[in-house]
């Protein structure tokens with residue numbers, strides 16, 4: 182097993198922007214730990230990494246399977262210098278950072294399924310859970326939580342996930358080192374955050390449209406109790422998804438769960 186702990190010790194010199202980090206062999210959820218650190222006013226950015234999680238959380242109240250040593254589970258506590266309403270863009274930026282990082286390891290067919298899924302060959306390999314703490318209209322901190330399936334075999338997933346989820350090793354057999362993947366993602370992610378803090382929002386949205394692999398895909402989605410199908414057209418200036426459900430009819434999705442068809 183590659184040593185995440187040793188790699189982490191080198192991160193403060195490797196990433197000057199990183200102010201602090203925490204390592205857990207086992208925790209409930211790195212997002213929950215990061216929230217506690219944020220509430221305790223820990224200097225940010227602070228990286229929280231765990232070998233395994235007993236209560237890993239996904240979007241929409243789902244559970245994130247987090248077997249020890251088989252996945253990458255981390256959360257970045259941030260106090261980004263951006264207006265609170267732009268915080269959702271950090272989720273999109275994180276998806277792109279993951280895609281770019283994994284391309285360094287030879288992954289060629291990754292789709293960032295809006296808003297937060299990492300999909301390869303139709304299987305969910307990872308996801309991003311972003312959370313924000315505010316006081317009135319002021320953003321106190323943001324947590325970017327990332328889960329990536331690295332080395333699970335099909336039988337390691339619960340039966341109900343075996344057809345829809347996969348690990349990087351299943352799809353791209355080889356020696357996957359979680360510490361190397363984490364280092365590449367962080368490098369890309371700090372660059373994305375810097376760009377957003379420098380107001381490069383249009384650039385992010387254009388890059389997401391160009392690089393996510395999601396444009397032109399046919400999807401289905403439930404919105405306000407209605408089943409919709411359509412083709413992905415792009416993003417609006419807030420990062421919401423524009424879906425063409427009939428010629429010329431565009432529906433805007435805010436944070437719904439989309440399914441590729």
Ligand code: BTN
Pocket residue numbers: 209210211212213234236237238239240241243245253254255256297298307308309310326327328329
């Ligand atoms: C999703 O696809 O629903 C998002 C999954 C995010 C899982 C990660 S694992 C590290 C961090 N800690 C958590 O409890 N969740 C995120």
